[in-house]
Every structure is written in C-alpha cells, then in structure tokens.
Amino acid sequence: MVGGGGVNDATLASSFDIERIRRDFPILAQTVRGKPLVFLDSGASAQKPRAVIDAMVRCMEERYANVHRGAYFLSEAATEAYEAARGAVARFLNAADPREIVFTTNSTAAINLVAHSWGRGVMQPGQAVLISELEHHANIVPWQLLRDDKGIALRVARVTDSGEIDLDDVAAKLADGKVGLVAMAHMSNVLGTVAPVERIIRMAQAAGAKVLLDGSQAAVHRRVDMQALGADFYVFTGHKLYGPTGIGVLWARLEHQERMPPFLGGGDMISMVTMERSEWAPPPAKFEAGTPPIIEAVGLHAAIDYVSAIGMPAIEAHERQLVDHAMRRLTDIDGLTLLGRAQDRGGVFAFALDNAHPHDLATLLDRAGIAVRAGRHCAEPLHSRFGVEGGTVRASFGLYTTAQEVDFLAEALTKAREFFA
Amino acid sequence: MFDDLRDLYQEVILDHGRKPRNFRRLEDADRVARGDNPMCGDRLELFLKLAPDGSIADAAFQGRGCAISTASASLLTETVKGKSQEAAHALSDQFRTLAMTGACPECGATLADEMERLQPLSGVHEFPSRVKCATLAWHTLNAALDAAPGQIKEASSE
Numbered sequence: 240m241v242g243g244g245g246v247n248d249a250t251l252a253s254s255f256d257i258e259r260i261r262r263d264f265p266i267l268a269q270t271v272r273g274k275p276l277v278f279l280d281s282g283a284s285a286q287k288p289r290a291v292i293d294a295m296v297r298c299m300e301e302r303y304a305n306v307h308r309g310a311y312f313l314s315e316a317a318t319e320a321y322e323a324a325r326g327a328v329a330r331f332l333n334a335a336d337p338r339e340i341v342f343t344t345n346s347t348a349a350i351n352l353v354a355h356s357w358g359r360g361v362m363q364p365g366q367a368v369l370i371s372e373l374e375h376h377a378n379i380v381p382w383q384l385l386r387d388d389k390g391i392a393l394r395v396a397r398v399t400d401s402g403e404i405d406l407d408d409v410a411a412k413l414a415d416g417k418v419g420l421v422a423m424a425h426m427s428n429v430l431g432t433v434a435p436v437e438r439i440i441r442m443a444q445a446a447g448a449k450v451l452l453d454g455s456q457a458a459v460h461r462r463v464d465m466q467a468l469g470a471d472f473y474v475f476t477g478h479k480l481y482g483p484t485g486i487g488v489l490w491a492r493l494e495h496q497e498r499m500p501p502f503l504g505g506g507d508m509i510s511m512v513t514m515e516r517s518e519w520a521p522p523p524a525k526f527e528a529g530t531p532p533i534i535e536a537v538g539l540h541a542a543i544d545y546v547s548a549i550g551m552p553a554i555e556a557h558e559r560q561l562v563d564h565a566m567r568r569l570t571d572i573d574g575l576t577l578l579g580r581a582q583d584r585g586g587v588f589a590f591a592l593d594n595a596h597p598h599d600l601a602t603l604l605d606r607a608g609i610a611v612r613a614g615r616h617c618a619e620p621l622h623s624r625f626g627v628e629g630g631t632v633r634a635s636f637g638l639y640t641t642a643q644e645v646d647f648l649a650e651a652l653t654k655a656r657e658f659f660a
Numbered sequence: 661m662f663d664d665l666r667d668l669y670q671e672v673i674l675d676h677g678r679k680p681r682n683f684r685r686l687e688d689a690d691r692v693a694r695g696d697n698p699m700c701g702d703r704l705e706l707f708l709k710l711a712p713d714g715s716i717a718d719a720a721f722q723g724r725g726c727a728i729s730t731a732s733a734s735l736l737t738e739t740v741k742g743k744s745q746e747a748a749h750a751l752s753d754q755f756r757t758l759a760m761t762g763a764c765p766e767c768g769a770t771l772a773d774e775m776e777r778l779q780p781l782s783g784v785h786e787f788p789s790r791v792k793c794a795t796l797a798w799h800t801l802n803a804a805l806d807a808a809p810g811q812i813k814e815a816s817s818e
C-alpha cells in the first residue's frame with residue numbers, strides 16, 4: 240500500500256488530468272433534471288469508461304464463444320481473453336500466481352464461496368470467525384449461515400467512536416486461539432475507514448487465524464499487494480472498479496484452494512465425471528463451475544488496464560486531496576453529523592442533517608442533479624452502533640470526482656437545511 | 661434551488677413531518693400493527709382504539725421515518741378517527757391510488773373531504789422511490805384492521 244502524502248501526493252495529483260479523465264466516462268456528460276450530473280454514488284457502483292464499454296462490445300462483435308470447450312478459433316480466442324483477464328487481475332493484486340485468482344460474480348459470491356468451502360470444508364465446529372461491527376452485510380450474513388449450519392461461533396470486534404476497528408477488542412477476541420478466520424473490510428463502505436490490515440493480519444497470524452479481507456472498497460482506491468500483505472483471502476467486485484457488473488474476484492492462496500472442497504458443482508470444475516463420482520479440476524477451475532462471466536472478464540481486464548494506466552498511486556493522491564477538501568466542507572455545515580472520523584480514510588462519507596431525514600435529503604439533492612444514496616448502505620449493525628437506525632446519506636467518490644462537485648454537495652446541503660428549517 | 665420541490669413538500673407535509681399529531685402509544689389499544697420498510701429503515705407502530713360499535717374511536721402512532729412517511733401517518737390518524745372499519749379500509753385503498761397515480765378518478769363522493777385532506781401527499785406519485793414512504797402507514801392500517809385483538813400484525817410497503 241502506498242502511504243505518504245505531502246510533496247509526493249502533490250506531484251502525483253498534478254499529473255492527474257481530471258478533465259481528460261471525465262471525458263473518458265460517457266455517462267458523466269449528461270444532465271439530470273436540467274443540471275449537470277454530480278455522481279456521488281460510486282461506492283455503490285462506479286461508472287464505466289469508454290475503454291471498458293468498447294472492450295466488451297469488441298469481445299461480442301469479434302471474439303466471442305464459450306471458453307475452455309471448443310477447439311476452434313473463436314473459442315480459443317475467447318479462452319485466451321478470459322485467461323488474460325485472470326493474468327491482469329493477478330498483476331493488479333500483485334499475486335504470486337494467476338491461479339490464485341478465482342472469478343466469481345461479485346464480492347458477495349466470493350465471500351460466500353469462502354464461507355462455504357473453507358468454512359464448511361476446512362474449519363471445525365468449536366472454532367470461531369471474527370468480523371467487525373463495520374462490515375457490509377455481504378461479510379456478515381454468510382458467516383451467520385455458517386454459524387447456524389456448522390456450530391462455528393461468530394465474534395464481532397467493536398468499532399470505536401471515531402469509526403476505527405478497536406484493536407484491543409480484536410486482541411481480546413483472538414486471545415483464546417479459537418478464531419480460525421478473521422474476515423474484515425479493508426475499507427468501510429460507510430465510514431470510509433481504512434483498516435490497519437497489516438497489523439490485523441499480524442495479530443491474526445500470531446493467534447493461528449487465517450485472514451479474509453473484503454476489498455470491495457479498498458481495491459478501488461488504493462494499490463493492494465497480495466505478496467506484501469500476507470492475507471489468505473482477498474475479495475473485490477468488478478463493478479466498483481469501473482468494470483462491468485457480474486464479475487468479482489476471489490484471491491486465495493493455492494494451498495487453501497487445494498484443501499477447499501468445491502462450492503458449486505457443474506461443468507468446467509471437474510476433471511472426470513462418471514455417474515458414481517467426479518474428480519475436481521485443479522484450482523482455480525475447481526471453483527468456477529459453469530460458463531463464467533466471459534464478456535465481463537474482458538471488461539474487468541479493460542478496467543484494470545484503465546486504472547493502471549492512470550496509476551493507483553495517482554488515483555489515491557487525487558482522492559486524498561478530495562477527502563481533505565470534503566472533510567473541510569462537510570464539517571463546516573451547521574447541523575451535520577459525520578459518521579466516523581478515522582485517521583486513515585478514503586472517499587466515502589456518511590452523514591445526517593439535524594432537521595432532514597436521509598430520504599428527504601436524497602430527494603432534494605437529486606433535484607440538484609446530485610446522486611447520493613440514503614439508507615443504511617447494507618450495514619445495519621453499523622448504523623445501530625452509531626445510533627442512527629433511520630440511516631444516513633452517503634456520498635462516495637470515484638476517480639472522476641472533482642472538488643467542485645464536493646462544493647456543489649456542500650452548498651446543496653446548506654440550502655436543504657434551510658428548506659426544512 | 662429546491663423551489664420546484666414545494667409541490668412534494670407542501671407546508672402541510674413539513675408541518676406534520678416536524679410535529680406529527682397523535683404521536684404516542686395507545687396503552688389500551690384494541691388493534692396494533694407494525695409497519696416496516698426494510699429498504700430505508702422506516703418503521704412505525706399504529707394503535708387503534710375501537711368504540712363499542714366497532715368504529716375507530718382513537719388512532720395514534722409511534723416510530724421513525726422521513727417527512728413524507730411521518731406526515732402520512734399523522735394525517736392518517738386524523739382522518740380515520742371516527743370512521744367505521746369499512747370506511748377506513750376504503751379510504752386506505754383510495755389513498756394508495758392517489759399516492760401511486762396522483763389522482764383517484766373512481767373515488768366518488770363518500771370520502772371526498774378526507775381525500776381532500778390527504779391531497780398534499782399526492783405529489784409523491786412523481787417520485788417512484790418515495791411512494792412507499794407515503795403508503796407505509798396505510799399498509800399498516802390495513803394490517804391493524806385485520807389483526808386479531810391482542811395480536812401485533814406486521815406490514816411492509818415493499
């Protein structure tokens with residue numbers, strides 16, 4: 240992960256041509272209700288650059304057939320493109336081997352795969368999974384299902400008032416050595432908090448636990464390096480990384496994949512089938528049953544090429560400036576409560592106004608052309624933790640977000656508060 | 661910036677949203693139902709007190725929600741008070757038509773005054789994602805009317 244700040248950030252950010260970048264995203268040119276679109280919901284799903292759209296169209300127009308099956312030109316070309324996407328993801332994550340990359344349909348499917356295959360196949364009753372209060376439902380519910388199915392306890396690490404993982408609580412909950420897996424968000428989709436994952440991984444390893452990181456948000460905003468990080472499982476989802484819907488990634492160490500029984504059974508995941516029994520294909524094919532998201536893999540490859548050409552460090556530096564700017568503008572607004580003030584945070588802000596319900600606020604902001612999300616953002620326990628059961632409004636940034644858009648948001652919020660006064 | 665939203669957020673709605681009427685628990689309620697909008701976290705509990713003839717002697721609610729759902733529940737408690745259960749059911753059906761389409765051409769004259777009072781909520785029909793905010797209380801009313809005494813029925817506007 241690239242740390243730093245200061246001069247380095249400034250140089251990186253100045254080489255970041257935001258106007259050119261915005262022109263790469265056709266959808267951003269439109270007006271909504273007569274106002275220029277201010278899209279601040281990239282944390283839910285990001286917009287797509289022309290390069291991704293074109294790559295998918297080209298795949299369908301020129302190189303499409305099912306993969307791994309046909310001994311003919313088109314099928315071989317599609318197989319090559321699909322496997323090239325795996326290679327691109329491996330490089331993006333700095334994985335040691337492309338076989339560590341399993342394609343799924345999204346982060347949710349990737350976490351469920353681990354909960355099913357690792358949780359039911361490798362973990363033992365009496366062990367525990369440790370998550371935290373700030374998780375997305377995708378990193379809560381699969382573990383509840385596992386708990387109910389396999390007698391594996393579910394422990395929840397607390398989040399501090401500033402919105403950070405309480406590491407003392409993590410230590411306490413690891414202390415008896417029963418935790419088999421720590422599963423936590425690398426970056427919160429509500430608080431923006433970036434978890435101190437290096438420390439958490441060290442703590443988990445010392446306690447004999449494996450680590451799954453939900454990188455759905457983090458992988459979009461920062462460079463993540465599997466070989467440096469030392470986790471066991473890492474997941475992210477294509478549509479938040481400027482790629483298409485329908486494709487997600489599970490990075491899993493080969494030694495784990497070897498031990499894990501399959502999740503879904505079907506074509507492509509076997510090496511031999513008789514009516515009595517089957518043998519599994521080697522990883523990662525063992526976990527890719529059925530026709531995979533071929534066109535989506537090509538789109539994800541293009542998205543990775545796109546962000547890599549700009550450079551994750553440059554994207555991170557741009558966002559760091561935006562986050563600082565948003566922090567100043569939002570905390571200036573009377574009556575606004577921001578959820579979480581983590582030291583290390585990314586471009587996601589959840590907040591509430593004292594006199595406007597989140598849904599009313601979102602309707603007003605929509606009138607101003609500003610797309611934000613209202614609700615609990617698939618993190619109900621976290622909203623309860625902060626005493627905001629009624630939800631929050633969330634503004635989340637992408638690499639195309641500008642400081643001016645943050646200003647629009649701040650002005651609209653001030654006016655909205657007057658509207659409801 | 662938001663002037664054209666005054667149609668949706670008419671003064672009546674803002675007023676009832678801020679200061680909901682009958683916002684309390686009826687300890688001796690004969691009918692109780694809970695309404696829940698899991699998507700947005702809106703939640704309310706509706707209490708009805710019945711008169712000996714079965715008509716609605718008192719109505720009250722508690723809960724949390726946006727201005728629209730709160731105002732809708734508040735106006736509901738005011739308009740159903742004194743109504744027979746059949747009339748309350750009919751009003752609920754008519755109101756949902758109003759919220760979804762902005763008008764109720766079939767509504768007729770029997771509940772004309774009540775519909776007039778609810779008219780300020782008709783603006784939601786232009787905001788598909790907000791219609792369920794306005795209808796939650798009314799789904800809950802139906803559930804309350806259908807509930808057995810002592811039972812707490814659950815409703816949702818999904």
Ligand SMILES: Cc1ncc(COP(=O)(O)O)c(C=O)c1O
Nearest residue numbers: 345346347375377428455456476
């Ligand atoms: C932190 C986090 N985890 C998991 C998910 C689930 O992603 P998906 O819906 O693509 O599976 C999301 C996005 O909604 C998220 O923000």
